[in-house]
Amino acid sequence: MKKTSLVFSLVREQTNFMTVVISVLTFLSVLAFGIALAVGGGVIRWNNQWEKYATVQIINQDNAKTIQKIFETNSDKIESVVEISKPEMEQRLKPWISSGTKINDYLPQMFEIKLKKSSDMQFMKNEISTRAKFLTHTSAIKSSMSAGWKLVGITTFVLIIMLISIGLCISYISRNIAMLHKHELEILNQVGATDKFIIHQMQIIVGKISAIATLVGFVIAIPVILLILTTAHSARVGLMATLSLTGFDWLMLIILPILILMFSVYITKKTTLKILSEK
Amino acid sequence: MMKTVMETETVISFANVSTNYDNGHDILTDVSFNIGAGSFYFLTGPSGAGKTTLLRLIYQLHKPTKGQIKLFGQDCDNISRNDISILRHKMAIVFQEYSLISHMTVFDNVALPMRVRGLPNDKIKKIVTKTLEWVGLGKYANAYPVELSGGQQQRVSVARAIIIQPAILLADEPTGNLDDDNASRLMELFVQMNKAFGTTIILATHNKKLLETYKFPVISIDNRHVSFSGANGDKKTETSRKWKGPQPQSSNYFSEISKQFENIGNS
Numbered sequence: 001m002k003k004t005s006l007v008f009s010l011v012r013e014q015t016n017f018m019t020v021v022i023s024v025l026t027f028l029s030v031l032a033f034g035i036a037l038a039v040g041g042g043v044i045r046w047n048n049q050w051e052k053y054a055t056v057q058i059i060n061q062d063n064a065k066t067i068q069k070i071f072e073t074n075s076d077k078i079e080s081v082v083e084i085s086k087p088e089m090e091q092r093l094k095p096w097i098s099s100g101t102k103i104n105d106y107l108p109q110m111f112e113i114k115l116k117k118s119s120d121m122q123f124m125k126n127e128i129s130t131r132a133k134f135l136t137h138t139s140a141i142k143s144s145m146s147a148g149w150k151l152v153g154i155t156t157f158v159l160i161i162m163l164i165s166i167g168l169c170i171s172y173i174s175r176n177i178a179m180l181h182k183h184e185l186e187i188l189n190q191v192g193a194t195d196k197f198i199i200h201q202m203q204i205i206v207g208k209i210s211a212i213a214t215l216v217g218f219v220i221a222i223p224v225i226l227l228i229l230t231t232a233h234s235a236r237v238g239l240m241a242t243l244s245l246t247g248f249d250w251l252m253l254i255i256l257p258i259l260i261l262m263f264s265v266y267i268t269k270k271t272t273l274k275i276l277s278e279k
Numbered sequence: 280m281m282k283t284v285m286e287t288e289t290v291i292s293f294a295n296v297s298t299n300y301d302n303g304h305d306i307l308t309d310v311s312f313n314i315g316a317g318s319f320y321f322l323t324g325p326s327g328a329g330k331t332t333l334l335r336l337i338y339q340l341h342k343p344t345k346g347q348i349k350l351f352g353q354d355c356d357n358i359s360r361n362d363i364s365i366l367r368h369k370m371a372i373v374f375q376e377y378s379l380i381s382h383m384t385v386f387d388n389v390a391l392p393m394r395v396r397g398l399p400n401d402k403i404k405k406i407v408t409k410t411l412e413w414v415g416l417g418k419y420a421n422a423y424p425v426e427l428s429g430g431q432q433q434r435v436s437v438a439r440a441i442i443i444q445p446a447i448l449l450a451d452e453p454t455g456n457l458d459d460d461n462a463s464r465l466m467e468l469f470v471q472m473n474k475a476f477g478t479t480i481i482l483a484t485h486n487k488k489l490l491e492t493y494k495f496p497v498i499s500i501d502n503r504h505v506s507f508s509g510a511n512g513d514k515k516t517e518t519s520r521k522w523k524g525p526q527p528q529s530s531n532y533f534s535e536i537s538k539q540f541e542n543i544g545n546s
Contacts, residue, residue, distance in 0.1 A: 183380075187378050187380055187391070189340065190340070190372055191367070191392040191439070192364050192366075192368045192392060192395055192443075197395045
């Protein structure tokens with residue numbers, strides 16, 4: 001004899017359709033969340049990587065000695081000072097300069113400095129900026145950082161849309177099951193079934209569908225996320241190269257389908273309760 | 280937990296009850312009566328007069344537009360859905376069209392009232408198996424309703440209703456799809472339940488033979504109003520035997536009624 005007998009039956013086509021829809025939505029949710037975590041983490045790591053760096057450009061050579069003195073005076077704050085040689089600068093600018101132009105005379109003396117603490121950046125800027133150009137690397141990559149955070153915002157928005165879609169979809173499924181089984185609902189009422197019993201029956205059905213669907217969606221999303229990260233790393237430099245997922249990020253990704261499953265069961269309860277009170 | 284003895288002798292009380300269809304057309308107007316524990320009534324009236332609606336009102340499947348309904352002394356105005364479910368644990372209803380769930384086996388259909396009460400599976404298995412054997416459907420436990428004859432399906436429906444040993448049994452033309460012989464046997468079962476266990480029964484029927492054979496009081500519905508007639512009919516109050524309550528451990532209940540089930544609807 002069967003241990004538990006469900007009052008509501010679903011034909012295979014209905015179950016398959018619902019499983020596919022929830023799988024796709026879970027896949028997109030995990031993908032969006034994975035990208036949001038990778039880009040968000042990348043932006044933070046990239047910013048941390050450059051927040052101690054600045055470039056000093058001495059346009060007026062009369063200030064060169066004063067700047068050197070500032071470096072020496074604040075050696076406790078500075079980890080390293082590297083002068084970028086003129087040939088090196090010339091090499092870097094070559095693609096944008098027409099041949100035959102003698103740019104050597106116009107190039108400033110440049111230093112790349114790395115501070116011990118990023119909190120000293122403003123102090124150093126105040127010391128140097130009256131005599132030379134002081135450019136922080138953070139300000140230089142500001143637009144890339146901004147683009148990164150926008151990307152996080154967009155993927156988070158997509159994730160929210162997916163979760164709303166899952167909620168609507170589950171609500172529709174519950175409503176559909178109830179409509180298809182009006183006769184069974186009537187019989188359950190007749191035999192004294194409480195709302196709790198009916199809701200539990202619906203939750204078993206939707207729970208089973210959601211459990212399979214979220215697992216399928218998650219399993220398909222993982223290799224796609226890994227492929228995206230591998231492709232991003234192939235850029236070698238820039239924000240793209242810093243995209244990766246930490247152990248905590250992977251844990252969050254695993255939790256997401258579980259939350260979707262719990263969300264589905266909760267939405268089923270709310271929808272069924274609403275349907276029953278409409279009767 | 281169900282009470283083993285009625286706390287009040289009047290189990291159904293209608294006071295100035297009116298109700299209508301969704302389109303606003305009146306079905307019953309200003310209906311008042313009391314039905315005592317252990318009584319047996321026939322419910323008659325022309326088709327569409329409101330017999331099913333009256334049973335649905337008692338069973339809280341339909342709400343009155345006016346008036347007050349009391350069941351077991353409890354006012355059903357603004358009663359919560361959960362309290363209605365609890366009230367239905369002491370009542371059962373049988374319809375002419377059986378109301379069985381087609382994708383569930385005979386066993387599961389009969390077990391349903393016990394499952395919704397959260398009884399343990401081993402207990403359900405024991406009682407359902409026994410009940411099915413008693414109603415002569417033991418070998419059909421794993422069959423589906425569609426595989427059974429009309430009479431057999433009605434027996435499943437009745438088995439599902441009596442398995443909880445209800446204080447009130449409402450039957451909406453239960454013999455409508457049965458031949459005279461099977462109708463008579465089913466009636467004997469209801470009479471036995473009423474006599475032996477004090478189950479209050481209201482049985483809607485068109486069958487004049489039944490009305491003539493069994494001299495039970497009759498509730499007639501005509502032109503939206505209810506009238507009482509017959510030996511014990513009393514519009515004001517009707518009291519008699521006390522309901523003896525469910526006794527699942529006792530084999531007496533089923534052994535008594537099982538005698539009435541033999542050969543019903545085997546055709």
